[in-house]
Amino acid sequence: MxxxxxxxxxIHVTGFxxxxxxxxxxxxxxxxxxxxxxxKKGLPKGVILxxxxxxxxxxxxxxxxxxxxxxxxxxGKDSQxxxxxxxxxxxxxxxxxxSRFAIEHQAVNEATFRCPDEMGxxxxxxxxxxxxxxxxxxxxxxxxxxxxxxxLAKKGYEVMTxxxxxxxxxxxxxxxxxxxxxQNGIKSLFVHVPLFLTIDEExxxxxxxxxxxxxxxxx
Numbered sequence: 001m002x003x004x005x006x007x008x009x010x011i012h013v014t015g016f017x018x019x020x021x022x023x024x025x026x027x028x029x030x031x032x033x034x035x036x037x038x039x040k041k042g043l044p045k046g047v048i049l050x051x052x053x054x055x056x057x058x059x060x061x062x063x064x065x066x067x068x069x070x071x072x073x074x075x076g077k078d079s080q081x082x083x084x085x086x087x088x089x090x091x092x093x094x095x096x097x098x099s100r101f102a103i104e105h106q107a108v109n110e111a112t113f114r115c116p117d118e119m120g121x122x123x124x125x126x127x128x129x130x131x132x133x134x135x136x137x138x139x140x141x142x143x144x145x146x147x148x149x150x151x152l153a154k155k156g157y158e159v160m161t162x163x164x165x166x167x168x169x170x171x172x173x174x175x176x177x178x179x180x181x182x183q184n185g186i187k188s189l190f191v192h193v194p195l196f197l198t199i200d201e202e203x204x205x206x207x208x209x210x211x212x213x214x215x216x217x218x219x
Contacts (some may be wrong), residue, residue, distance in 0.1 A: 007086055012050040012073045013208075014168070015092045017055035020115045026196050027092040028054050029209050037205050045049050047216035050087075058129075059111055059172040061119030066173060068181045086205070087186040088143070088215055089177050092208070093170035095192040100208060101152070101199075102162040105145045107174035111134035112167040114157040128175045138180040141191050144218060151214045156201070157207050165190055187219065 015027030031052045039157055039169060053069050056062040073087050095102065109132050111123040127135050145161050152159045165171040174190040181188040191211065193204055 008046050008048055008075070009086045009219060010048040010050045010184070011212055011215060012053075012092055013090045013092065014053045014055050015071065016055050016057045016094070016172070017118070019118055019169070022094060022195075024192075024196075025094055026193055026204060026208050027056070027094055027190060029196075029201060030092055030193070030204055032207065035192065038131050041209060044213045044216050047212055048049040049212065053063055055173065055203075056118055057169050058117040058121065059113070059123070060121050061117070061168055063176070065128035066176060067180075070177060072182060073186065086219065088219060089181065089186065089188040090215070091170075091173055091177060091188070091190045091212065093165075095166075096195050098192060098193065098194040100197055102160050103145050103149050103163045103164050104129070104139040104141075104170075104174060104191040104192060105134065105161055105189070106138050106169050107165050107178055108135070108167065109139070109175060110167050111172055114168060117169055124191045128172055129179060132179070139175055139182070140203040141187065141189050142181075143180060144188050144217070145189075147218055148189075148211075148214055151218070152207070152210060155210055157203075157210065159207075162201055164191065165192070171176055189215075 010180045013030035016025050018025050109128050113122045114120040149161045177188040
């Protein structure tokens with residue numbers, strides 16, 4: 001007999017380590033604690049929390065581990081029915097000047113780093129994927145960003161949509177992830193969070209868990 005209801009959603013998440021000006025990255029804490037947090041609080045039916053990875057805050061020099069991380073979500077996918085599982089990548093990054101959470105709608109094919117990344121790379125107006133063309137090329141998530149934001153706002157979170165993920169490592173990772181998602185029939189989303197000084201750790205953990213729930217219900 002066919003299974004009841006929609007297929008399960010497996011959500012893989014990433015955060016970042018420290019970088020210039022941010023000695024303690026909240027996304028490293030969020031992603032590092034998310035499995036334990038959801039184990040205690042529970043996950044909604046139909047949502048599976050997959051891998052939780054913390055990335056170096058670096059672009060080109062960290063590309064190989066990034067690609068390996070993204071590829072890891074596909075292990076075993078082809079051995080199942082193609083519709084038996086849906087996969088979403090959620091990438092968390094920090095915006096130290098933000099006062100709200102931001103659901104990022106798109107990434108731009110441009111790396112212009114305001115400071116060197118953690119491996120010393122400081123590109124200026126460089127295409128992230130030269131095969132995609134120039135630095136004005138944009139890739140958009142296929143997830144319903146506006147709807148996700150509205151539902152999270154109704155839950156009481158200070159959250160907004162954004163069309164600008166910057167031009168630093170967050171945008172770099174998101175662009176690669178959106179390209180990977182398109183190639184492999186999965187979905188990708190980037191979320192910027194404030195510092196814990198602005199929105200405390202417990203609220204940010206609740207937000208991350210609520211995001212998983214919303215993605216499971218909408219996607």
